[in-house]
Amino acid sequence: MKARFLWLDMRATLGERKTLLSVGMMVYAVLVMPVLVAKPPPHVLSALETWFGTSDPFMLSLFIWTDLAMNKAICVLGVVLAGSLILRERETGVLQVLLSKPVSPASYYLARVLSACGVMALLYVGANLAVAPLIARSVPGFRAGVFFASMAVHLFAAFFTVCFSALMAVLIQRRSLAMLVSLLTLMTLVGMAFMGFYNPAWQGISLLNPITQGISVLGHVDDLGPAHVLGPIGILLGINAVVLALGALRVRQLEV
Amino acid sequence: MPAALLRYRALEARYATGWVPLVSLLVGIAVVVFTAWLIPILPAQVNGFMERAFLIRGYGAIILLNEYIGIYLLAYFAGVTGLMRALVEPRENRALEMLLSKPISRRVFLEARVGPVLLSSVVVGVVMSLLTGLVVRPFTGEGSPVSVAGAIGAGLFLTALAVLLLAVLVLPLLRVADTFQGLIIAFVLWVVTMMPSAALLYRPDLFEGRERLRDLIVLGPNLIWFDSAMLPLGVLALGVACVASWGALVLGARVFERTELR
Numbered sequence: 434m435k436a437r438f439l440w441l442d443m444r445a446t447l448g449e450r451k452t453l454l455s456v457g458m459m460v461y462a463v464l465v466m467p468v469l470v471a472k473p474p475p476h477v478l479s480a481l482e483t484w485f486g487t488s489d490p491f492m493l494s495l496f497i498w499t500d501l502a503m504n505k506a507i508c509v510l511g512v513v514l515a516g517s518l519i520l521r522e523r524e525t526g527v528l529q530v531l532l533s534k535p536v537s538p539a540s541y542y543l544a545r546v547l548s549a550c551g552v553m554a555l556l557y558v559g560a561n562l563a564v565a566p567l568i569a570r571s572v573p574g575f576r577a578g579v580f581f582a583s584m585a586v587h588l589f590a591a592f593f594t595v596c597f598s599a600l601m602a603v604l605i606q607r608r609s610l611a612m613l614v615s616l617l618t619l620m621t622l623v624g625m626a627f628m629g630f631y632n633p634a635w636q637g638i639s640l641l642n643p644i645t646q647g648i649s650v651l652g653h654v655d656d657l658g659p660a661h662v663l664g665p666i667g668i669l670l671g672i673n674a675v676v677l678a679l680g681a682l683r684v685r686q687l688e689v
Numbered sequence: 690m691p692a693a694l695l696r697y698r699a700l701e702a703r704y705a706t707g708w709v710p711l712v713s714l715l716v717g718i719a720v721v722v723f724t725a726w727l728i729p730i731l732p733a734q735v736n737g738f739m740e741r742a743f744l745i746r747g748y749g750a751i752i753l754l755n756e757y758i759g760i761y762l763l764a765y766f767a768g769v770t771g772l773m774r775a776l777v778e779p780r781e782n783r784a785l786e787m788l789l790s791k792p793i794s795r796r797v798f799l800e801a802r803v804g805p806v807l808l809s810s811v812v813v814g815v816v817m818s819l820l821t822g823l824v825v826r827p828f829t830g831e832g833s834p835v836s837v838a839g840a841i842g843a844g845l846f847l848t849a850l851a852v853l854l855l856a857v858l859v860l861p862l863l864r865v866a867d868t869f870q871g872l873i874i875a876f877v878l879w880v881v882t883m884m885p886s887a888a889l890l891y892r893p894d895l896f897e898g899r900e901r902l903r904d905l906i907v908l909g910p911n912l913i914w915f916d917s918a919m920l921p922l923g924v925l926a927l928g929v930a931c932v933a934s935w936g937a938l939v940l941g942a943r944v945f946e947r948t949e950l951r
Contacts, residue, residue: 473891609771609778
């Protein structure tokens with residue numbers, strides 16, 4: 434029953450115009466990438482050497498794709514996909530009808546957030562599958578294994594943006610204000626994500642930032658092992674579970 | 690203006706803006722202060738990289754570059770949030786017909802809701818600009834490529850640009866029935882104006898032989914390159930943005946007259 438609800442909700446979201454616009458945004462990011470990585474200037478390669486210990490052009494492409502494209506994209510997509518969960522149903526009077534069915538507010542909330550994560554995963558994986566051959570053609574020494582391992586970890590940071598936006602929606606209960614707070618908080622986390630690389634003394638504290646966990650593979654490109662992938666995924670799963678649980682708790686107290 | 694209409698405008702202004710300007714202002718002040726504290730304690734290589742990449746020099750310029758992005762972002766997204774609340778949410782909640790059933794024309798409704806939103810964005814941008822001038826003061830003086838007046842002027846310029854983009858955004862938002870569709874449109878519009886700066890960072894060769902174009906479109910660094918001209922330019926830009934916003938509202942009212950309310 435829940436699987437069917439998830440599937441139907443995902444299909445409905447995929448058919449919405451906002452999802453089509455999101456696809457357009459991702460296509461734009463994919464098309465711009467080969468242009469941006471084609472001819473890196475020496476000062477950028479030298480900075481990479483300082484921060485990540487390598488000036489490999491592949492590393493630059495991974496950095497640009499993660500930071501410039503995907504970090505910004507997941508910020509907005511998280512808010513777009515989950516920023517109005519429950520509130521929209523409540524404002525339009527649909528929530529009362531939905532809750533007359535044998536479904537609790539918390540399980541309805543969880544199902545909707547998981548469905549938004551599913552849509553995020555589809556958009557995210559699609560963009561990465563589309564950009565990989567383009568980067569491979571423009572950048573010598575493209576390492577598909579490292580690229581997809583890094584993006585697999587980052588996908589769980591994308592799920593964090595969905596869970597966080599949903600939590601803000603039910604905490605603040607005003608759609609526009611929740612959107613603004615989610616967007617500003619996520620943009621701040623994205624802006625601070627690489628601080629541990631820029632200044633190794635701040636590495637410990639920067640690991641509290643979920644987006645930093647999502648980009649952590651960039652620090653292990655030359656010695657990548659299963660622990661570098663599974664470790665941050667485990668941490669992000671834990672953070673996401675806590676954020677989801679907080680949202681579900683809040684929804685239980687929400688007035689219909 | 691009749692007293693009833695004045696009262697109506699005051700009510701709409703209070704509804705359209707809500708807590709958004711205050712939250713944006715508080716976040717904006719925190720961003721300005723935090724950036725001025727953070728940049729000087731970053732490792733020298735990071736600041737050296739920013740100097741080389743964006744063709745600037747000194748702590749003052751690096752602080753300003755980051756402050757400018759903050760001002761532009763806060764003034765714009767505070768306005769975007771206000772516009773969603775003022776224009777898109779009523780359509781989404783199917784309340785637009787009821788709101789327009791009062792003896793109020795669509796033009797008056799649009800002005801009463803959008804005007805305060807644009808004004809609140811100006812307030813956020815102006816306060817952040819003045820504060821930026823204050824925090825950058827210790828890094829100005831003889832030999833510095835930046836000045837307090839230039840910092841305030843550049844902040845006003847970016848505020849004006851944010852208001853102008855918001856005025857342009859009113860037109861698509863009048864036809865959108867989903868807040869988050871509107872958010873994507875708003876985000877893409879903002880990103881387009883920031884793309885030349887990303888191009889300067891990763892592909893400076895694209896601007897070789899096109900220095901005038903670079904000076905014109907690389908938003909952020911270009912305001913530092915022309916620091917001495919920024920104060921009059923910022924004030925002028927704010928004036929132009931006000932006139933252009935009025936024009937966009939007139940155009941928006943015409944579009945709104947022909948728009949289905951559902």
